[in-house]
Amino acid sequence: MSNIIKVLKGTKDILPQDIEMWHFLEKKAEQVFSKYGFKEIRTPIIEVTELFSRGVGDTTDIVNKEMYTFEKSDRSITLRPENTAGVVRSFIENGMSRLSAPVKLWYHGPMFRYERPQAGRQRQFHQVGVEMFGIEQATADAEVILAAVNYLKALGLHDLDVEINSLGCPKCREEFKTNLKQVLKPYFDELCEDCQKRYEKNPLRLLDCKVESCKKIFEKPEVQEVIKSDFICDECSEHYTELKLYLQKMGVKFSENKLLVRGLDYYNRTVFEIKSNNLGSQNAVAGGGRYDSLVEQLGGEHTPAVGFAMGMERLISLLPTKEPKKLDAYVVSTFQTDAFLMAEELRHQGLNVEFDLTNKKFSKQLEKASKVAKYAIILGEDEILNHQVSIKNLEQGKQITVDRANCVKMMSL
């Protein structure tokens, strides 16, 4: 067994016994997001590398060290590490800015990130998410968050924490960055290596740091003062207040987390995360926010936008496992041709049916039936002669014999 080919590290087969769960997530997404007017979009899994370096941002870990990139006929191509950039690309390319706002899109599919796999983190993983284009008002942010919360509820997930924050717009963010850098300056040498890099390149990301020594620095009163201060401008502040108001009115419980900074460069104003306590260190099931400058940055007209993405594997790990579906019926008969015909007939009537392809002994066939099906359809000599079938309910053990024509009707009883 040592020379068999195995799945690539960080990738997984979704086996038949697990597929129910995936269908469930996809079906619920379709149902819930449709209610909010979102339409499904499917974009390619590969895109030009530049889309991500320009879209996601070249100071992010995702772009710097986690992309699957390869060259093909003088082009640099990348497996999508996330789907917002791709959807934005499609939005621009297909002239969706001409559509009347809002343009609401949802998607699901595989994403690829070259990271060390661990619990809740794979190299190929799946996300389901939404993007809403064209609305600047906080109603959009609120509606997107609401869609996320209700999707999670529809899956049966109720006890999740919603955290929100506002990063402000580029203007007020500049001011915040300056202040943050200033107050941290005396501690620069004590910061971890990563934070020292972030200090220059992307000071906002400092607040994401999980290193204890850094956290301690951030807890110092003068640093806290900067973090907690509202450097966001009046308009941004108003936008944020409005969002909180809508969330309250809509009955969404949330907490404010001033330290919440999404790792992607395109966010401004609203950012949010939905977390679970049952996921270990990869505890975020959803993350998202507003990205008002991304469309423009990728060559489109200025278009405000909000969206989120959820990790489907993480959602599944929070859900109770589903029993695999049983067949409606298993035809039991030592008369193979009759069994074959019967199975086909039932299939044409819309049932999921199997029969024994190898003509095993009667008792073996029944044993198999009891394992895989709800009903055994028994076709013995008597039944065939009388144009009847015996229907055995395999859970209750009851059996009745009816005319063939009534077979399906009787099974539903």
Next chain:
RNA sequence: GCGGGUGUCGCCAAGCGGUUAAGGCCUCGGAUUGUGGUUCCGAUAUGCGUGGGUUCGAAUCCCAUCACCCGCCCCA
């Protein structure tokens, strides 16, 4: 990139230097030639991640190597 852990049948798993490598589940066959899910019997690893070494003798000790898992970082 840095820390920690584990590798014995399809799955779970005992064994920790000594003749033929427990056991359970699953699968297959039989008891039971048309009535299952209970029970009983039987079958299934010349093999213990891979390559070396130590030893009269190794799944068990040593070295190397690989794979996977967990944590950090980052994210969904």
